[in-house]
Amino acid sequence: MKKDRNLSGGTSLNRGREPISNTNLLMAITVCTFFGMYGIAMAVWKGGFLNPQQFLDLFNNNAFLLIIACGLNMVMISGGIDISGGGITALVTMVCVVYLEDHGGTVLGSILIALGIGLAFGLVQGILVAYLDIQPFIVTLAGMFFARGMITIVSIAPRTASQEAFLKLKQTRITLPGIGYYGKTGNFIPAQIEPGVIVAIAIVIIVAIILKWTRFGRNLYAIGGNSQSALTLGINVRKTKFFAYLLAGLFSGISGYVYLLHTGAGDAANAAQAEMQAIASNIIGGTLLTGGVGNVIGTLFGMLSLKTITNIVIASGLTKPYYQSITTGLMLCFFILLQSVILAVRERRSAKSLIPEWMKFKRHEKCES
Amino acid sequence: MNKLWKKLTGSQLVIPLFSLLLIIIFNLFRDIEFFSISIVTNNQGYPVLSGNLISILNGASAIAILSIGMTLITSCCKGQDISVAAMAAIAGSVFVRVLRSSGAITIPVVLVAYLYSCLVAVLFSLFNGILVAVFRIQPMIATLILFSAGRSIAYWINGGATPTISDPILASIGGFIPGIPIPTPIIIMIIFLVLISLVLRFTTLGLYTQVVGINEGTAHLNGINPVLVKLLAFIISGVCVATAGCITVCRIGLINHETLLLDAEMDVILAVAIGGTSLGGGKFNLFGSIIGAHIIQALTVTLYAMKVPSAAVKAYKAVIIIIIVVISSPFVKETVINIFRKAARKRIKNEIPVKAAS
Numbered sequence: 001m002k003k004d005r006n007l008s009g010g011t012s013l014n015r016g017r018e019p020i021s022n023t024n025l026l027m028a029i030t031v032c033t034f035f036g037m038y039g040i041a042m043a044v045w046k047g048g049f050l051n052p053q054q055f056l057d058l059f060n061n062n063a064f065l066l067i068i069a070c071g072l073n074m075v076m077i078s079g080g081i082d083i084s085g086g087g088i089t090a091l092v093t094m095v096c097v098v099y100l101e102d103h104g105g106t107v108l109g110s111i112l113i114a115l116g117i118g119l120a121f122g123l124v125q126g127i128l129v130a131y132l133d134i135q136p137f138i139v140t141l142a143g144m145f146f147a148r149g150m151i152t153i154v155s156i157a158p159r160t161a162s163q164e165a166f167l168k169l170k171q172t173r174i175t176l177p178g179i180g181y182y183g184k185t186g187n188f189i190p191a192q193i194e195p196g197v198i199v200a201i202a203i204v205i206i207v208a209i210i211l212k213w214t215r216f217g218r219n220l221y222a223i224g225g226n227s228q229s230a231l232t233l234g235i236n237v238r239k240t241k242f243f244a245y246l247l248a249g250l251f252s253g254i255s256g257y258v259y260l261l262h263t264g265a266g267d268a269a270n271a272a273q274a275e276m277q278a279i280a281s282n283i284i285g286g287t288l289l290t291g292g293v294g295n296v297i298g299t300l301f302g303m304l305s306l307k308t309i310t311n312i313v314i315a316s317g318l319t320k321p322y323y324q325s326i327t328t329g330l331m332l333c334f335f336i337l338l339q340s341v342i343l344a345v346r347e348r349r350s351a352k353s354l355i356p357e358w359m360k361f362k363r364h365e366k367c368e369s
Numbered sequence: 370m371n372k373l374w375k376k377l378t379g380s381q382l383v384i385p386l387f388s389l390l391l392i393i394i395f396n397l398f399r400d401i402e403f404f405s406i407s408i409v410t411n412n413q414g415y416p417v418l419s420g421n422l423i424s425i426l427n428g429a430s431a432i433a434i435l436s437i438g439m440t441l442i443t444s445c446c447k448g449q450d451i452s453v454a455a456m457a458a459i460a461g462s463v464f465v466r467v468l469r470s471s472g473a474i475t476i477p478v479v480l481v482a483y484l485y486s487c488l489v490a491v492l493f494s495l496f497n498g499i500l501v502a503v504f505r506i507q508p509m510i511a512t513l514i515l516f517s518a519g520r521s522i523a524y525w526i527n528g529g530a531t532p533t534i535s536d537p538i539l540a541s542i543g544g545f546i547p548g549i550p551i552p553t554p555i556i557i558m559i560i561f562l563v564l565i566s567l568v569l570r571f572t573t574l575g576l577y578t579q580v581v582g583i584n585e586g587t588a589h590l591n592g593i594n595p596v597l598v599k600l601l602a603f604i605i606s607g608v609c610v611a612t613a614g615c616i617t618v619c620r621i622g623l624i625n626h627e628t629l630l631l632d633a634e635m636d637v638i639l640a641v642a643i644g645g646t647s648l649g650g651g652k653f654n655l656f657g658s659i660i661g662a663h664i665i666q667a668l669t670v671t672l673y674a675m676k677v678p679s680a681a682v683k684a685y686k687a688v689i690i691i692i693i694v695v696i697s698s699p700f701v702k703e704t705v706i707n708i709f710r711k712a713a714r715k716r717i718k719n720e721i722p723v724k725a726a727s
Contacts, residue, residue: 081509128691132698135648137449137509139694141635142687149684156678268680276517279510289507320529322521329518333500336511340504 026286071251079291087147092256118253224291438606447650448508455519498603543619
């Protein structure tokens with residue numbers, strides 16, 4: 001366990017009284033923020049926030065985003081970036097709908113297609129990034145362009161799935177026992193979740209296990225922290241990176257199917273900006289783009305915080321869409337600054353480091369290299 | 370021959386020039402008419418140039434101007450500013466707002482509006498710059514804030530409306546100045562490029578920018594203030610953003626905060642990457658970025674000329690971009706150089722062995 005902590009960005013040398021690692025500290029802040037925010041919302045706006053269904057709808061509506069963010073989380077821990085998630089999601093929805101409608105496809109076949117598209121994207125991007133050393137931003141940007149462009153080649157008009165077996169799966173709801181709310185007429189309505197949520201939660205757990213207890217997960221932290229020293233330690237940096245992108249692609253494919261189960265339509269505008277929201281969820285959840293620090297549980301709460309703030313903005317009467325993106329921006333700004341300050345303090349162990357260099361009026365003795 | 374080859378492969382301009390050549394050759398074989406330039410009379414009654422080449426140059430001007438700022442930021446901050454398009458929307462909105470509140474549109478009013486939008490864009494850019502330089506946040510994350518909030522701020526500036534502005538002066542900025550057959554955006558882009566390259570040539574800014582990008586610690590030890598250099602790059606980028614925003618507004622004649630320069634940040638970053646500047650910072654190549662911007666626009670125009678639907682252009686673009694970056698990737702480069710080196714060794718066995726590549 002201790003070894004693991006050191007790998008995940010802890011700065012401790014003292015084995016006896018180990019301070020909390022960067023990863024866990026940043027995650028703890030996010031979790032506290034989320035519960036604090038939701039608590040305040042429940043106290044102030046009551047209404048919808050007291051309704052368990054609204055809380056579960058956070059998951060119902062954003063299961064796909066959570067899955068993209070999980071894949072992205074691993075890539076970001078390894079020090080890379082993947083912005084193709086939203087595009088792949090939208091492409092999968094469109095291809096699956098066209099397959100189900102025009103080619104008499106089966107549900108199982110469409111699931112396999114979704115996984116196949118995701119894997120194909122992950123494979124190509126992984127090879128390009130890991131083995132050809134091309135900058136991940138450019139590769140995944142091209143992936144996003146390709147996916148978004150392919151959607152219109154597959155079908156220009158938005159399509160809706162109407163196949164019976166698929167609709168049956170789409171309308172499946174899982175009722176949570178004991179949780180629910182009272183409708184206007186006073187009858188008890190149990191809270192429901194969609195099957196996509198189960199998939200999303202399962203993926204969060206799988207990724208958490210991978211990151212915590214497998215060699216691959218620890219390798220991810222190691223190459224994200226310092227890929228040179230990871231290489232000298234005998235870690236296969238290229239292979240690890242490749243699998244990170246492969247998994248991210250696969251998860252994007254799954255996310256596409258979950259999105260389809262939620263909306264039942266294929267459209268070029270599906271999952272717009274999902275990649276940026278996934279990045280934002282990860283950043284709020286304490287994953288650093290520099291790599292080596294991060295946790296998928298943090299990502300889960302990052303996503304929840306991001307969506308809760310939107311709900312709060314709507315609940316407080318600012319229904320115009322631009323308020324939501326401005327608050328999202330402000331929240332990102334707050335978390336980014338907070339992380340920067342915390343990491344700076346922990347690195348130098350003094351508050352002095354917070355003062356920027358150019359504000360100090362003495363000569364600089366030290367410098368970073 | 371060997372020396373020339375070495376000089377050629379060593380230059381950062383090889384890949385962009387090669388790609389541009391490839392697109393031109395492709396078009397030569399596809400349809401020679403692509404290159405025809407004709408003089409037509411526009412609706413104001415003046416003779417103007419028209420043709421695919423002109424529309425490539427004209428369309429690339431905004432991206433090229435943005436890529437100047439992006440190159441500097443990429444070089445010294447080791448990251449990219451993904452909020453340029455959103456900031457251009459803000460700058461354009463400010464431009465329109467000032468113009469609309471001023472009544473009659475005259476040249477001084479346009480200048481004042483441009484200065485206002487420059488000021489606002491520089492302020493927003495400085496916000497990014499302070500996050501990056503002072504708080505040492507990765508540029509992509511720091512600019513993600515304005516990326517998500519920028520267009521909403523633009524929306525708020527004009528109260529959610531998408532007002533149109535039409536005036537001969539604006540039309541001459543976005544289109545043609547009466548009597549001059551070349552589109553004004555091209556002229557503005559060239560003036561801008563000349564100004565910036567003069568600044569880089571006659572001051573130490575270019576050198577300092579590269580030094581900060583290559584090794585910040587060394588720069589600091591040599592008496593360069595990295596924070597100041599980074600902030601300067603963001604200020605220049607702010608001016609570029611305002612210019613690109615205003616040109617685009619003049620060209621389309623209305624401000625739409627949602628679609629103004631949509632996805633331009635991606636094109637700009639691609640232009641910088643294709644132009645031979647490493648996205649990991651360090652040495653930069655301004656002309657490479659400009660060529661990169663024109664490559665992207667040439668691609669788009671070629672695809673349109675081939676009757677590819679506008680929404681599907683992205684897919685083809687992505688494939689070609691991947692091919693370009695794969696060709697220019699270190700792995701392929703090394704393989705090619707090794708093959709050539711082996712051939713050279715076979716030919717001159719007794720001469721001094723070629724030095725190993727660094």
